[in-house]
Amino acid sequence: GAVVSQHPSRVICKSGTSVKIECRSLDFQATTMFWYRQFPKQSLMLMATSNEGSKATYEQGVEKDKFLINHASLTLSTLTVTSAHPEDSSFYICSARDLQGNTIYFGEGSWLTVV
Amino acid sequence: AQTVTQSQPEMSVQEAETVTLSCTYDTSESDYYLFWYKQPPSRQMILVIRQEAYKQQNATENRFSVNFQKAAKSFSLKISDSQLGDAAMYFCAYRPGTYKYIFGTGTRLKVLA
Numbered sequence: 001g002a003v004v005s006q007h008p009s010r011v012i013c014k015s016g017t018s019v020k021i022e023c024r025s026l027d028f029q030a031t032t033m034f035w036y037r038q039f040p041k042q043s044l045m046l047m048a049t050s051n052e053g054s055k056a057t058y059e060q061g062v063e064k065d066k067f068l069i070n071h072a073s074l075t076l077s078t079l080t081v082t083s084a085h086p087e088d089s090s091f092y093i094c095s096a097r098d099l100q101g102n103t104i105y106f107g108e109g110s111w112l113t114v115v
Numbered sequence: 116a117q118t119v120t121q122s123q124p125e126m127s128v129q130e131a132e133t134v135t136l137s138c139t140y141d142t143s144e145s146d147y148y149l150f151w152y153k154q155p156p157s158r159q160m161i162l163v164i165r166q167e168a169y170k171q172q173n174a175t176e177n178r179f180s181v182n183f184q185k186a187a188k189s190f191s192l193k194i195s196d197s198q199l200g201d202a203a204m205y206f207c208a209y210r211p212g213t214y215k216y217i218f219g220t221g222t223r224l225k226v227l228a
Binding site: 046093 | 148157158159160206210213214215216217218219220221
């Protein structure tokens, strides 16, 4: 079946630095990818929608200058957390829409810890 | 605004028994999809079952079935013959044509041996 891979699965970074998380569709092309954030014991909250070759669309309340999203190809979207702070520590999950249809596949998620 | 509500933060079921997880949603759309996802401790989102709103027939996947009541905007999940491996967080999700998911707050299912 279709696979969406995220890398890294876990990352620890120092406060004030930037960290990049990759989301790759391994065996299909994804016109659209989505980035979610999940705090401990909470639900997934959509952060932004990433379309290949265009600017991401951010949900209300999400700082676009802090969470930079790039979707440079049909198989790769990246989320860069800039000037990270401890409150940015969370589980980040991406999902990708298969170009052929209306199926969405989720990545395995990435744990970010900012110390 | 579109919302998804799961009123049961936690449920327990005896192994081999049946349990029903509740979900209600609010939307003015007529065409949408509803899903139940399972999230084990690994945090990987696993699709359990999906329902197209235009279909009146309730979806079924082996031991998992739904009771979809469109007029009432209700979408419950029934797990039959519960197994220890069913223990996880279960999220109800709504997806309109934009492909953006709106998730409920989740129900933690415990399966007792």
